[in-house]
Amino acid sequence: MKDWYKGWFDSPYYDLLYYDRDENEAREFVAVMAHLLKIDRSHKILDIPCGNGRHCQALLETGAEITGIDLSFRNINQAKSQSFNSIDYYIHDMRNPFRINYFDFVFNLFTSFGYFDSIKENIKAAKNISLNVKNGGILVFDYFNVDHSVYQLKPEEILYRGNIQFTILRKRYGNSMHKDIQVNDGKNEYKFQERVKIYSVQEIQQIFHPFNLELQNVFGNYSLGKFEQLESERMICIFKKQL
Template sequence: MNTDTSTWFSSWFDTPYYHILYKDRNDTEAHAFMDTLTNYLNIPENGTILDLACGRGRHARYLNKIGYDVTGVDLSENSIAYAKKYENHRLKFKVHNMCQPFNKQFDAVFNLFTSFGYFDDDTDNLKTIKAIKANLNDFGFGVIDFMNSDYVIENLVPEEVKTVNNITFNLKRYVEGNHIIKDISFTDNDHFYNYKERVRAFTLEDFEQLFEEANVHLLDVFGDYNLRKFSKKTSERLVMIFK
């Protein structure tokens, strides 16, 4: 049976296979980044943070553990159902579309690990920036942690085979127009599956234009999780702080 799913992020992120493929993501690095970022932003003790596109809540849970009041939101109902098991009076999860304001204001809004640029409709990118702005209080900071598209394209690994939990994932990466595509195919229990991740290859200049249109002020740009200076050529990440 061939299961082809084309509305990719609402279906792929909701499958157990997404979490299997990425289960070895580096939590130590992620936690260190959260420590560095919250210290740098000087978020007040017991401060409030909105984690936009939080997935199963791994960053939200850690942010809560180090003392913050955290709300995690994501479009994936399965991910939120999983994350809800970890809720407490200062950690909440909700299904929410990040293009729309959350109707509450926070000390910080984080959009982490390249969870921007998935929309088919370009206007949704601008709506998301405007929504982040609406979700910030007067002293709040927005953070978008994106890939450095120039670096990623330059260092693209065209084909890779990865076996996780006895499932062999065949990965193909290529650039199509202004998107970076990852084609993921595998067989499990005699079913063939094929998914595509499509991320808009935003550059710093693209973000600067979006920020201008959303009337948002870009304050800092960093190139890695230690918050070192951004270099178009050598930085792996594009971490932007704005308000």
């Protein structure tokens, strides 16, 4: 399923499936991260990709200047409808340059990387994410922890959101995790897919190192608990751009 992310992220079923990833979760994570990084109103922040803007809305509470970019037309329209022009949103592909050496903090959250089939395209995305970070700035990179995910993997799961049924099939294919999603709304069936590359902390570090980003710390959950290779659900990597 080529360019799976275009159809899936533009679908209303994406938000419905992940309804538990809501504004409260975003606000709690942003609060602890803002405290750790000492974010204030003097800073410029980019959320890439920003989805429907839930983290941008939470980041707005820091007083900083917030920008969100996303490939999905639907996501950007939804985000704009909630921001009252207090946040700058743009439709933009993360593989292309945006604002070079401009932002104090760049956030890449909720496994929003590794979408592309070729190594070249994923490296291109990493390069252009990095270019947005100013010298001395910070990249917050949040990815699923493959060691925990494979250990806890549910090959098949059926979930209900109201009257809508989601049948989810999960499998590892080489260096990628695949999730086939079938949606039944009682009248029609729709098929979607998620595919992301598998990376360890060391591999993520190697990807961003050529772009002058040095790993400072790794956390294992949204409360910024210690990263444990087999037990942590997340790999939240804090990079600093070297001068």
